[in-house]
Structure formats: C-alpha cells, structure tokens
Amino acid sequence: MTFRVAGTPDVSAIVELVQSAYRGDASRAGWTTEADLLDGQRTDPAMVAAAIAEPDSIVLLNLDGDAVVACGQLERRDGYAYFGMFAVDPARQRGGFGAALLAEAERHARDAWDAAEVRMTVIVQRDELIAWYERRGYSRTGEISPFPYGDERFGVPRRPDLAFETLVKKVA
Known part of the structure; x- marks a missing residue:
C-alpha cells in the first residue's frame, strides 16, 4: 500500500474508480454504493481534472502495486481541510485501503497545511457510512445542506429527501 498525489494522467482511473x-x-x-439513492454519474473527467489542477487541492491515491484502489480529494480552506471524492474499489472494500487513505489525508491536512480540522459532507440517509466515519473520530454537526437537485453532474436522485450533513474531526 503506497500513497501519491494524482496527476492529469490519473483522471480516467479516478473517474472509473x-x-x-x-x-x-x-x-x-x-x-458504499449509492445505487439505491442516485442514478447517473458521481463525477466526470472535467470535475476530476479541475480538482487535480486547483492550487489549494490535491487528490490522494492509495495504490496496491500499480492499481489505484482508493482516492480522496483534499481542499485547503480557511483553517480547515475539506475531504471529498472518497472512493474505494468495491472489490477491495473492508481491506483497510479506505481507512488508510483517510488517515493519510488527515496527516496531510495537519502537517502540510496546518489545518486544525477536516470536514466533509455525507448524504444523511447513509447511516452505515456515517457510523464508519464516527468510528474514525468524526462527529456529526447537525449542519444540513440541500442536495443539488437539478444538477445531474452529481447524479440523478431516486428520492426527494436527499440532503448532506457536515461531519468534522479535529486533527491538530
């Protein structure tokens, strides 16, 4: 298991993952499927390329040999880092790749960016996923934001009640 920062040649592999x-x-x-909640795309090449190119953003990769098995985007914000675009190869989930990538992202946020905390948003209907983050030290904030209905870049909702909750973890 090794980590590296993604570059433009990694865009296709990240989108596929x-x-x-x-x-x-x-x-x-x-x-981690959202197939019962959303259809359509989760991301596209333009969104991934923008995340890679943004100066205050990195996309971390977790590799098993040459294979990209997990990824996550970290954005530097005012006093904290935002973590998103987190994905693990479905065939390798429960193998520690996601937990390791999340820990590496937290380390980077703290050590390279001097961030005091990491924040993320999770679909509120994803109870099992929220519980996974809570076991890793994240807390629910109660801050709810709407799902971007009508913006199919993020998927086509299969239900009308989707929303995001912000989770936070102190890393410094």
Whole structure:
C-alpha cells in the first residue's frame, strides 16, 4: 500500500474508480454504493481534472502495486481541510485501503497545511457510512445542506429527501 498525489494522467482511473464505488450494479459489490439513492454519474473527467489542477487541492491515491484502489480529494480552506471524492474499489472494500487513505489525508491536512480540522459532507440517509466515519473520530454537526437537485453532474436522485450533513474531526 503506497500513497501519491494524482496527476492529469490519473483522471480516467479516478473517474472509473469513483463511478464503480457509488453507481450502478458494479457498486453493489461493496458497501458504499449509492445505487439505491442516485442514478447517473458521481463525477466526470472535467470535475476530476479541475480538482487535480486547483492550487489549494490535491487528490490522494492509495495504490496496491500499480492499481489505484482508493482516492480522496483534499481542499485547503480557511483553517480547515475539506475531504471529498472518497472512493474505494468495491472489490477491495473492508481491506483497510479506505481507512488508510483517510488517515493519510488527515496527516496531510495537519502537517502540510496546518489545518486544525477536516470536514466533509455525507448524504444523511447513509447511516452505515456515517457510523464508519464516527468510528474514525468524526462527529456529526447537525449542519444540513440541500442536495443539488437539478444538477445531474452529481447524479440523478431516486428520492426527494436527499440532503448532506457536515461531519468534522479535529486533527491538530
């Protein structure tokens, strides 16, 4: 298991990984699927390329040999880091790759960016995923934000009540 920062040549592999972890029947091989909540895309090449190119953003990769098995985006914000675009190959979920990548992102936020905390948003209907983050030290804030209905770049909702909750963890 090794980590590195993604570059432009990694865009296709990242899009494929994120899509496979969250959408369609392939995502059902893992436990992080959103297939019952959303159809359509989770990300696209333009969004991933923008995340890689943004000066206050990195996309971390967790590699098993040459294979990209997990990814996550970290954005530097005022006093904290935002973590998103987190995905683990469905066939390798429960193998520690996601937990290791999350820990590496937290280390980077603290040591390279001097961030005091890491924040993320999670779909409130994802109880099992929220519990996974809580076991890793994240706390629910009660801050709820709406799902971007009508913006199919983030998927096509299968239900009308989707929303995000902000989770936070002190890292410094």
